[in-house]
Amino acid sequence: MHNNRFLSRELSLISLGLIKDKGDFKLNKVQIDEIYESALDSLINHCRDELDNCELDLENASQKILDSELQEGVDSSFSNVREELKKSLKKIESVMNTLSVTLDFPKLIVSSGQIDIRDDVNQRISFIINNLTIIDSDINQAMDGWRLKRLPRIDRDILRLAYVDINFMNTPIAVACDQAVNLANKYSDTQGRKFINGVLRRLQTVRLK
Structure with missing residues (x-):
């Protein structure tokens, strides 16, 4: 339920950003539905970008491990590499924690449990524009x-x-x-x-x- 609530508000926020903010404006249900679909696409694309960035971070971390293994015993830079790895992996962990919730979005939208997310978003947008x-x-x-x-x-x-x-x-x-x-x-x-x-x-x- 907590994830549903946040998803509704997040999609509402993205939807509002797609509407021109110039005083009173009126939209019909079809227009609001189109805005909702665009917001959903934006959120999905954002998730894809996060996954791409995460993949790059993992590749960089793996390369650093390989480089450090090759250089270990040659110089004393391994401790510095290890610290960099810790930072990279902490960032990756944060992204993955976000994505673990994000990846449930399609399921939440299809079977949203106690609330219908689409209707909830449409209601919030309607309240604001009216x-x-x-x-x-x-x-x-x-x-x-x-x-x-x-x-x-x-x-x-x-x-x-x-x-x-x-x-x-x-x-x-x-x-x-x-x-x-x-x-x-x-x-x-x-x-x-x-x-x-x-x-x-x-x-x-x-x-x-």
């Missing part, structure tokens, strides 16, 4: 002097999704904020993550109306 003015206005009130439009697009959409969770989908505030932080950790930069965290803390103490 209520954009009030959503942005309410988030602005929680931004302590800042304006939502000054944030990068990805950060705006993460906050919009959190708002929809809290105000339209009756998601517990702690869960909505946790999921938003997870998206920020994956898609935003350091400054964006800090700012999103600050806004989310204010959302936890004062539920937006």
Whole structure:
């Protein structure tokens, strides 16, 4: 269920990024379905890129092992090579941990258990595009002097999704904020993550109306 929730939000975030962010916009169900399919393709392509990068890292690590075996006893560089290998393998481990969840995406989409992921994504997108003015206005009130439009697009959409969770989908505030932080950790930069965290803390103490 946790993976389903994060997958829904991640696909919603990618889908929103495919929609022009210029005030109110209206889309019909067919258009939203097309955007969902494009978002799914983007996510799959991202996974393929990650696999390719992982394969390159493994090849580089293997070559370093071979080189170090050939040079061992000739010089004392093996300890340096070993440290480089540790760094490479740690990176690979991180990528593989991500992919272990990612590789379940097709299964989750086909048999999504307690929620229908496609319908969930479509619902989130519809809530946002049909209520954009009030959503942005309410988030602005929680931004302590800042304006939502000054944030990068990805950060705006993460906050919009959190708002929809809290105000339209009756998601517990702690869960909505946790999921938003997870998206920020994956898609935003350091400054964006800090700012999103600050806004989310204010959302936890004062539920937006």
